[in-house]
Amino acid sequence: MFFFPPLPLFDSLLNDYTTLAFIALLLLLSILSLCFIFHLRFKSRTLYHLQDFNSLWSVRFILVAFITLWALNELLRIPLSCKRFLNPLFPSLNESNQASLCKIHVVLSLGFLEPAFLVTLLFLVNISIKQKAKRESWAFPFVLISCFPILTFQVVFVFLVPLEEKLPSIFTRSFVVFKDVFGNESVLCGYPLLSTIAFGSFCIAYCLCFLFSCWKAVSLAINKSLRVRIYVLASSVLTSLAVQILSLGLSSFWSPEELAYGAVALVVFISTFLCAAMGEGMLVIRPIADALAAGGECCRWIPASRSRPAEDDQNPAECQLV
Numbered sequence: 001m002f003f004f005p006p007l008p009l010f011d012s013l014l015n016d017y018t019t020l021a022f023i024a025l026l027l028l029l030s031i032l033s034l035c036f037i038f039h040l041r042f043k044s045r046t047l048y049h050l051q052d053f054n055s056l057w058s059v060r061f062i063l064v065a066f067i068t069l070w071a072l073n074e075l076l077r078i079p080l081s082c083k084r085f086l087n088p089l090f091p092s093l094n095e096s097n098q099a100s101l102c103k104i105h106v107v108l109s110l111g112f113l114e115p116a117f118l119v120t121l122l123f124l125v126n127i128s129i130k131q132k133a134k135r136e137s138w139a140f141p142f143v144l145i146s147c148f149p150i151l152t153f154q155v156v157f158v159f160l161v162p163l164e165e166k167l168p169s170i171f172t173r174s175f176v177v178f179k180d181v182f183g184n185e186s187v188l189c190g191y192p193l194l195s196t197i198a199f200g201s202f203c204i205a206y207c208l209c210f211l212f213s214c215w216k217a218v219s220l221a222i223n224k225s226l227r228v229r230i231y232v233l234a235s236s237v238l239t240s241l242a243v244q245i246l247s248l249g250l251s252s253f254w255s256p257e258e259l260a261y262g263a264v265a266l267v268v269f270i271s272t273f274l275c276a277a278m279g280e281g282m283l284v285i286r287p288i289a290d291a292l293a294a295g296g297e298c299c300r301w302i303p304a305s306r307s308r309p310a311e312d313d314q315n316p317a318e319c320q321l322v
Contacts, residue, residue, distance in 0.1 A: 015262045016080035022273050023071045029277055030068045033284040037061055040288045059124055059139045060284045066117035066143075067276045073113055074269065076105040077189035095177060095187050102175035102189035103158045110191070110199040111154030112147055114272060118206055119146045121237070121279045125213045129220060150202045157194040167194075170252050178257040188256035191268070196248040203241050210237060233282045240275035244268055 214234040254261035
């Protein structure tokens, strides 16, 4: 449908290095988030007033874990990381194995890891509305159950051979074999259109649930700063997902070796990166930092807290986002 010259070697390396830099940045942010989580957990053992706020540490840990795994999974689709890390570790890795890695990347990225951290993020927002967090132990089973349908669809769409034979390649193409100017062949990963459609359907349902949860949280927020924080979180997540779905759809019209595909794939990655970074920053780092700074005198979004509006406005740090 669109025609672009083959992807130059320089642009390919620039794209790979940019993606690796963002992955490293997200991993550093995840390490920082884990430091905050465990610091609060250890401190809550001696400070009683922090114990209620620390009850959500496992949910925050799950969020950071899924984001970290998603970032590491992105290494599978980057040709530079495969050549520098996978090939030396597995010298017998051939084109067929690399093609299987591309399929695994699509299934894990669009079928499990990203949906999992999105559902965990929604779980955190929902549980923060409750007066007491009594169901945080259900976070991991809730995430697995929520992601099972989309994971099943992705496995069927990516690995089912009859679909590849009956449908045009644009619907099932998860990789191409590309020969560079030096005659070296490499496997480049892509996003099948069927996988994009399945993920887009999941995101539409997710955005409706997330928007409703944020609207409910705003209605229970007791000060302006908390409302602003919820607005920023909601707009960031919803905008990032919209840009990602649009970019995934556009990527299907180019082959992975073309220049336009590299640019669109980078937009897909950065939009997801921003969503993940915002989740860690707004739901992990910022609430814990505020709780520690305020001596743990934090609360959730509960209507009962409206009885002290003047006091809360004087000390807005008392009421935190989860």
